[in-house]
Amino acid sequence: MIMDKPFSQACENNKRPILEKLIPALAGSRQLLEIGSGTGQHAVFFAPRLPHLHWHTSDLLQNHAGINRWIDAFPAANLHRPLALDVNQCxxxxxxxxxxxxxxxxxxxxxxxxxAMFAGLKKILAPRAVVVIYGPFKYRGRFTTESNARFDQWLKAGASHQGIRDIEAVTELACAVGLDLVADHSMPANNQLLVFNRALSE
Ligand SMILES: C[S@@+](CC[C@H](N)C(=O)[O-])C[C@H]1O[C@@H](n2cnc3c(N)ncnc32)[C@H](O)[C@@H]1O
Structure with a gap:
């Protein structure tokens, strides 16, 4: 915690490189849902820098107080209070x-x-919607770096259901709901930023 707010150093480190990719990817977007806003640091940084769209934060209820504290400290006209969203609850x-x-x-x-997240997306995405997913991924079971392989082991040791996902498996779920992978950006700290577009006909 910094003062009264939850704090993620990773968010501070990655927010500028992510914003660089969001600006072109979201140029035509108007209403954005953030899933798993976490501390809320990304939202308060991105929303005022993307003033043409409304940024709707969301997360499990347990994270709302922290997100609200960040929004209280850095309000923006286009930044919205967290929605209660557990992707499992359809x-x-x-x-x-x-x-x-x-x-x-x-x-x-x-x-x-x-x-469940992709199944839920299918119901809420407008035609031509854009979906941006950031995080670590593997390709055909292979980690991009040794450090990601160690991170995966650490995740699984803490909770066996966690782990770095295969891009191919995520892309298959996306494809099933009409989302095409249009960009795969390699990002600092061994992460990827994936951009999906929903086909007009879906
Ligand atoms: C590692 S944190 C990432 C937070 C933030 N997006 C970031 O990059 O710092 C994972 C987030 O996923 C959220 N999450 C986990 N399970 C979820 C679920 N079933 N539905 C919605 N969000 C979930 C957690 O509450 C948490 O905010």
């Missing part, structure tokens, strides 16, 4: 959006929740 009480951002969630949630 249907989601969320309006249709044309953009979704989620960071560092796929390796934390059980795989069944990642599946």
């Amino acid at each position: 249907p989601w009480s969320v309006s249709v959006v044309d953009a979704v951002f989620t960071a560092n969630t796929c390796h934390i949630m059980p795989w069944s929740a990642v599946e």
Whole structure:
């Protein structure tokens, strides 16, 4: 905690490189849902720098107090208080959006929740919606770095349902709900930023 707010050093480190990719990816977006806002640090940094869209934070209830404290400290006209969203609980009480951002969630949630997240997305995404997913990933079972392999072991030792996911498996779930992978950016600290577009016809 810094003062009265939860604090993530990783968010401080990655927010600028992520913003660089979000600016072009979200240029045409108006209503964005962030899934798993965590501390709320990403939201308070991104929302005022993307003033053309509304940034709707969300997370499990246990994280709302912290997110609200960040929003209290750094309010913005287009930044919205957290929605209660557990991706496992369908249907989601969320309006249709044309953009979704989620960071560092796929390796934390059980795989069944990642599946539930994509099933939920199908119901709330407007045609031509953009989905941006940030975090560590593997390719065909291979880690991008030794340090990610160690991170995966550490995650599993703490909770066996956690682990770095295969991009191919995530892309398959995305494809099943009409989302095409249009960009895979390598990011600092061994992370990827994946951009998906929903086909117009879906
Ligand atoms: C490692 S934190 C990442 C937080 C933030 N996005 C970041 O990058 O710092 C994982 C987040 O996923 C959220 N989460 C885990 N399970 C979830 C679920 N079933 N539905 C929605 N969010 C979930 C957690 O509450 C937490 O905020």
